Amino acid sequence: MPLPKSINTIASRLANADLTQREEDVRRAILKAFGTSGTSLTVGDIITLVQGLNRHDLSRICCKLAERDLIVWDETGQCVQSAYPFSGLPTAHKVHLKDGPAVFALCAVDALGMPVMLGQAAHIVSRCAHCDAPIEVAVSDEGLGQYRPRDSVVWFPLAEDVCCPVAQSRCPDINFFCSTEDRNAWWQARDRPEGLPMTMVEAFEAGREIFGSLLTRSASNPG
Numbered sequence: 001m002p003l004p005k006s007i008n009t010i011a012s013r014l015a016n017a018d019l020t021q022r023e024e025d026v027r028r029a030i031l032k033a034f035g036t037s038g039t040s041l042t043v044g045d046i047i048t049l050v051q052g053l054n055r056h057d058l059s060r061i062c063c064k065l066a067e068r069d070l071i072v073w074d075e076t077g078q079c080v081q082s083a084y085p086f087s088g089l090p091t092a093h094k095v096h097l098k099d100g101p102a103v104f105a106l107c108a109v110d111a112l113g114m115p116v117m118l119g120q121a122a123h124i125v126s127r128c129a130h131c132d133a134p135i136e137v138a139v140s141d142e143g144l145g146q147y148r149p150r151d152s153v154v155w156f157p158l159a160e161d162v163c164c165p166v167a168q169s170r171c172p173d174i175n176f177f178c179s180t181e182d183r184n185a186w187w188q189a190r191d192r193p194e195g196l197p198m199t200m201v202e203a204f205e206a207g208r209e210i211f212g213s214l215l216t217r218s219a220s221n222p223g
């Protein structure tokens, strides 16, 4: 089941961001560096990654990327705290990359899409958002691998909250559950907005669709 076209994903925000080649270079450098270091990045980290970039240009570009909700720029304006799918702050979803570090993902679908984006296998360790039971998911070069428990599912909220970055509004509600029963119990116990129940296969396909081309697409604006 693909996500409805109306959903504001990182892929749709990027498609509408109208980035120049230079801005696109910075965006990709941030994602690649996050996948290598597993931690948030300072201005000093990023400036060494893109040739011919000064601090003023970099700050302006990072502000634009944050305005388009492609990264989360911290309050001091000195640090990329998160860059979808990566979180510089701890979350429930830790992705152990085969050729890299263990890095936190902003949500369950981001965790599933991250290995596809990076083109490497990974082992995801998360937990049921209702009962806290551990949930583990393997992603191989071929796609979704084994996962435990076998009844694990995902929930994806459909409501849009435009008050703040998606990382803060929607991501905390995109979670794994150990079973459909626990997902339903979680949903009923709280005043939750409408959402899309997903099997693990559907959630992986959503992750692949959203993140699969984030590092391979071409810039929309050659300027």
Ligand SMILES: [Zn+2]
Pocket: 128, 129, 130, 131, 132, 133, 177, 178, 179, 182
């Ligand atoms: Zn559970």
